[in-house]
C-alpha cells in the first residue's frame with residue numbers, strides 16, 4: 292500500500308562528495324544518515340571505485356553509502372557495485388527509468404530543476420512520475436556541472452510535486468543548501484531528506500567538520516530533536 296512520506300518525524304541527512312576517510316567518520320559521528328561517493332569522472336569530487344571501496348569498507352553500520360553517476364555505462368555501474376557495494380545508486384543525468392531500475396539496487400533519481408523538460412512545476416511532476424520505482428526523488432539545480440554546484444533553485448518549482456500525496460516518492464531537497472539556509476528551506480518545504488555537498492566544504496571534496504556540525508544541528512533544530 293503506498294505511503295505518504297511528506298511529513299517525516301525526522302529529516303534524513305546525506306553528506307555528498309566524500310573523498311576522505313576522516314570526513315566520512317566525522318559525518319557519521321555527527322549524525323549523518325548517508326554519505327555519497329561521486330563516480331562522475333568530470334567531477335571535482337570524483338573518487339575511483341578502488342578508493343571508494345576502502346571508504347565504504349570503513350563505514351559504520353546503519354549509515355547508507357550512495358554511489359552517484361551521470362549517464363554511466365552498465366559496466367561503470369557494475370564495477371562500482373562489485374568493488375564498493377553501495378546501499379543505493381543515485382543518477383544525475385538523463386538515465387531512463389528502465390536503466391536506473393535494472394541493477395537490482397534501490398535508486399534515487401536526481402532531477403535538475405530548470406533543465407529542458409523540467410521548466411515548470413507541471414513538467415517537474417511529469418518527469419518525477421516517470422520514476423515511480425525510485426526510492427527517492429532528489430531535486431538539484433540545473434547547471435552544466437550536473438551536481439555539486441552550490442547553487443540553489445526556486446523551490447516553488449516543486450509546488451505541483453508536493454501535491455502528489457501517496458503517488459510521490461520520498462522527496463530529497465538539494466542544491467546550494469548551507470548551514471545557515473537549510474532551516475529556512477525546510478520550513479518552507481518539508482522534505483524527507485536533504486543532500487548537501489558544497490555547503491559543508493573547505494574545498495571541493497574536502498569537508499569541513501565545523502560546517503557539517505552546523506548543517507546537521509540546523510536540520511535537527513527544525514525537527515525539534
Ligand SMILES: O=C(O)c1ccccc1NCC(=O)[C@H](O)[C@H](O)COP(=O)(O)O
Nearest residue numbers: 307334438439440441466467487488489
Ligand atoms: O558533486 C559533484 O561534483 C557532482 C557531480 C555530478 C553529479 C552530482 C554531483 N554531486 C551531487 C551532490 O553533491 C548533491 O547531490 C547535490 O548536487 C548538492 O550539491 P551542492 O549544491 O553542492 O550542495
